[in-house]
C-alpha cells in the first residue's frame with residue numbers, strides 16, 4: 001500500500017515537472033498551452049488532495065513536492081502565455097480586455113503562490129503554520145482560481161490559437 005502511494009506521488013510529481021515542449025503532441029502554441037494546462041491541473045489535484053487530508057492526515061512529502069513544483073510551473077506557464085500566446089492572439093483578435101484580465105490573474109497567482117509555497121514547506125517540515133483551517137482556505141482559493149483561469153483559456157484562447165494555425 002505504501003509502495004502504491006509512493007508511486008502515485010512520484011507520478012504526480014513527474015506530471016508537474018514535465019517540460020511543456022518535450023512531449024507536446026505537436027509544436028503549436030495551442031498544444032504547448034494545453035500541455036502547461038495539463039501540468040497545472042495535475043498540481044491542482046495534488047493541492048486538493050492535501051486540502052482534503054487536513055487536519056490530521058497530511059502527507060508531508062506531498063507538501064514538499066507541491067512546494068517545489070509550484071513556483072517553476074507557474075512561471076513557466078506565465079512565460080509561455082505572456083511572451084508567446086497573448087501577443088499572437090492580440091495581433092489578430094480584439095480581445096485585449098480579456099487578455100488584461102488574464103495577466104492580472106497571473107500576478108495574483110504569483111503573489112498567492114509565494115504565500116502558499118511557504119505554508120506547504122512548513123507543513124512538509126512538520127511545523128504546520130498557518131492553522132489547518134487557514135491552510136485549507138488558502139489551498140482551495142488557489143486551486144479553484146487556477147482551475148477557473150485554465151477553463152477560460154481552454155474555452156476562449158485555445159480555439160483562437162487553433163483558428164490561426
Ligand SMILES: [Fe+2]
Pocket residue numbers: 081102106149153
Ligand atoms: Fe494563464
